[in-house]
Each structure stands twice: as C-alpha cells, then as structure tokens.
Amino acid sequence: MAKTSLDKSKIKILLLEGIHQTAVDNLRNAGYSNIEHLPTSLDEAALIEKIRDVHFIGIRSRTQLNERVFAAAEKLVAVGCFCIGTNQVDLDAALARGIPVFNAPYSNTRSVAELVLAEAIMLLRGIPEKSARAHEGGWLKSAKNSHEARGKTLGIVGYGSIGSQLSVLAESLGFDVIYYDVVAKLGMGNARQVGSLEELLAKADVVSLHVPDLPSTRWMIGAEQIACMKPGGILINASRGSVVVIEPLAEAIREGRLNGAAVDVFPVEPKGNDEEFESPLRGLPNVILTPHIGGSTLEAQENIGIEVSEKLATYSDNGTTVTSVNFPEVALPSHPGKHRLLHIHDNVPGVMSEINRVLSENSINIAGQYLQTNDKVGYVVIDVDKAYGPQALDALRQVAHTLKVRVLYSEGSQDI
Numbered sequence: 001m002a003k004t005s006l007d008k009s010k011i012k013i014l015l016l017e018g019i020h021q022t023a024v025d026n027l028r029n030a031g032y033s034n035i036e037h038l039p040t041s042l043d044e045a046a047l048i049e050k051i052r053d054v055h056f057i058g059i060r061s062r063t064q065l066n067e068r069v070f071a072a073a074e075k076l077v078a079v080g081c082f083c084i085g086t087n088q089v090d091l092d093a094a095l096a097r098g099i100p101v102f103n104a105p106y107s108n109t110r111s112v113a114e115l116v117l118a119e120a121i122m123l124l125r126g127i128p129e130k131s132a133r134a135h136e137g138g139w140l141k142s143a144k145n146s147h148e149a150r151g152k153t154l155g156i157v158g159y160g161s162i163g164s165q166l167s168v169l170a171e172s173l174g175f176d177v178i179y180y181d182v183v184a185k186l187g188m189g190n191a192r193q194v195g196s197l198e199e200l201l202a203k204a205d206v207v208s209l210h211v212p213d214l215p216s217t218r219w220m221i222g223a224e225q226i227a228c229m230k231p232g233g234i235l236i237n238a239s240r241g242s243v244v245v246i247e248p249l250a251e252a253i254r255e256g257r258l259n260g261a262a263v264d265v266f267p268v269e270p271k272g273n274d275e276e277f278e279s280p281l282r283g284l285p286n287v288i289l290t291p292h293i294g295g296s297t298l299e300a301q302e303n304i305g306i307e308v309s310e311k312l313a314t315y316s317d318n319g320t321t322v323t324s325v326n327f328p329e330v331a332l333p334s335h336p337g338k339h340r341l342l343h344i345h346d347n348v349p350g351v352m353s354e355i356n357r358v359l360s361e362n363s364i365n366i367a368g369q370y371l372q373t374n375d376k377v378g379y380v381v382i383d384v385d386k387a388y389g390p391q392a393l394d395a396l397r398q399v400a401h402t403l404k405v406r407v408l409y410s411e412g413s414q415d416i
C-alpha cells in the first residue's frame, strides 16, 4: 500500500495567550481540528510538558520559547508569533531544529501609533495627573506645564513601520517630526532624519521609542540619555521593556526634570492579569502606565489571527516559508498530482548532491526542485511524480547534516 500522510486531525495545534478566534476559525476551515486554545501563557515547566506532542504553536509576546522548550518540542514543525516582536523566541534554537518562525509584521502597527499619539497629547496637557485628582475630588484647573502639540518637536527613535506611521499622524496634528534610525530612511512628509540619538534627545519635546529588542537597543535609554533630554521633556516607550532603564526615568520624573512619561512595556511584566505589577514608576505624577496593550485592539488582533494562522496553514499544506523571520524563504506553487518532500539541513557543501544521489539510486525522477539557503540552513523542496518509498525516505533522513524531513502528499495531508 502506498505510504499515506498523517491525517490533518492528528496535527496538534496549541494556541496560547488568548489569540483571536479568527485564528481558530481559519485553521478549522483549512481542515485542522485538533486545536487547543488557551487564554494565558504557560510557565516553562508547563510548556515543556505540553509542547512534547505539539506540531504547531501560536504565541504572543509573553510566552518564552527558549532552548530548553525547543529541546522538548520533538514534533514541532513551525511557530507562529501572533504579534510583531519575536524576541521572546530563541530564533537560532528554532532554526537549528529546522523550525520556521512566522509573525505579523504590520497588523498592529496602526494601533501602536494611535496610542502613542494620544498619549503624547495627554501628557503635554498633564491629563493623567489632572484626571487622577478629579477622581479623588480635587480640581487642578491650571495651564501650568500644559502645551499644544502644534509646533512641538516629536523625536522618533526607530523609523520603521510604527515610527513612520506615527510620523504621518503626528505631522497632521502639527508636530514637527525628527527621527533617528541606524539605517538611512526617507522621511514621510516633512520629517527629517537626524545624525545621532543625542541630537534627537536634545531637540525633541516628546521622544517616542520604536526600536526592536536587539543587543544594540538594550538599555539604550539610561541616565546619560535622559540627562540629554530637554528640561520638561516627555518620554514614551511602547517598544520593549529592555530599551529603557526605569530607575533613572523615575528619578527624572520625581525631580521634575521630565514632565511626563508613558510606558507600555517593562523589564519585568506580570505573567498574567492576576499577578501584581511592580514598578518604580507606580504612583508618579503625569506617568501613564499601560499593561503592554499597544497592539491590543480588536481590529489588530482579528487581523493578526487571520494573518499568522494563514502562514502556519500554508507552510503545513505546501511548504511555503515566505516572510518567515528566521528561515530561508521559498514561495511554492501548489503540487497537484505530485509528492512533495521538504528537506531542511545544515548549509554545508555536499548535502544537495547527497540528496540527489539518493533520489537517483531510488529511480525517483524530479518534477520540480526549489532551494533557498541562509547562512546556517538550507531548505530544499522536491516534487516527484510517485510516492516516496520507505527506503528512499529513510535514506534521505540519513543524509549527513539533515535537520528535518517532511513529506506532503498530493492529497494535501502530510507525514510528520
């Protein structure tokens, strides 16, 4: 009997952190029924236990997929980050096991930009403090430290998707926009790139951070940088908690050197809504603290659910890895009537000739072959006319430097 693929109902999908229902619906419509959908993240011990028989996992920013978790994930085929940032995933550990990681690079961009703009206006007017006082029965009617946005300088650090979207919205409200980025970028509208972080900090009334978590951005705003900011300046961080050293920021607010701050992301964030949030910023005047909700709008979450689940289903069904953040990108046609082999291996010389030797020795004629590599991994997809026999598959798995082999039969179901 011809070898048959693993039934889709046996492909186990684990979705954590309250990923939007659109993801579940989309995966079900694509034929995947074995879906566990949990509202929270899992701690490392629970995750290690659960991930052993999982083929696809979906997470947001809270779940840490580290080397120890990947080591336990014996059946894992792909990871979906239902967010922009992928710093919570050890991308090299995934790559070393032949596991592509996908994300949603644009779906919550607008949500973050809108929140930051609103916060800039609220902080320029001292609203957090005035509102808190009114809630307590006080009446802080005063124009002291209250400013229009018009004509103020907004300094954006990291002029990528969010930074540039914010730039457009802010300019339409009358901000003068300057930005600092390590890459030369064309400014939107009248926005101007400045040559250094120090220059931006010295010129901006409001500084907003939109860099990814990288070794080069870790703690990039500390005491020295805060001291470079304009007296009475405002700092907004909706990027990552590793970008700003919190204590000097708190001190600058306490001493009145800065007029306000909005912080959405923290060095340590509660693991769930039941855990207490602790921060030196708690209780400080004109400081907006939000629980990492920059991208948490219904619109963004709905779109992210669709986008990332589609990427997972497409990879599962036909091997396409386009937009993966750690993997060689291959765009594949559908393969009616063909049997598709996915071979993932260390990118070292000689692997392709070994694969082709095995195919030739087993009289397997190649109908299509698609190869991409990155500096660590090679990903080759081979379509053939007849089913791979167990002997050929075993030989392909034995090829030195093989990381993972999967077969997708033309019916669309697969052998994992």
Ligand SMILES: NC(=O)C1=CN([C@@H]2O[C@H](COP(=O)(O)OP(=O)(O)OC[C@H]3O[C@@H](n4cnc5c(N)ncnc54)[C@H](O)[C@@H]3O)[C@@H](O)[C@H]2O)C=CC1
Residues within 6 Å of the ligand: 084, 085, 105, 108, 109, 112, 157, 158, 159, 160, 161, 162, 163, 180, 181, 182, 183, 210, 211, 212, 213, 214, 216, 217, 238, 239, 240, 264, 265, 292, 293, 294, 295, 296
């Ligand atoms: N608070 C929240 O809920 C959310 C937070 N984020 C965070 O925002 C970050 C930015 O998102 P996008 O704009 O989509 O990313 P992006 O990749 O489009 O833009 C990042 C920009 O930062 C620049 N950059 C990198 N290193 C830099 C450095 N040392 N100094 C100055 N610029 C530097 C890059 O060249 C790039 O232009 C994400 O990586 C994520 O961590 C994203 C979405 C939601």
Ligand SMILES: O=C(O)CCC(=O)C(=O)O
Residues within 6 Å of the ligand: 060, 061, 062, 082, 083, 084, 085, 086, 108, 295, 296
């Ligand atoms: O929605 C989330 O959990 C995280 C949002 C975020 O920080 C991102 O998209 O990078």
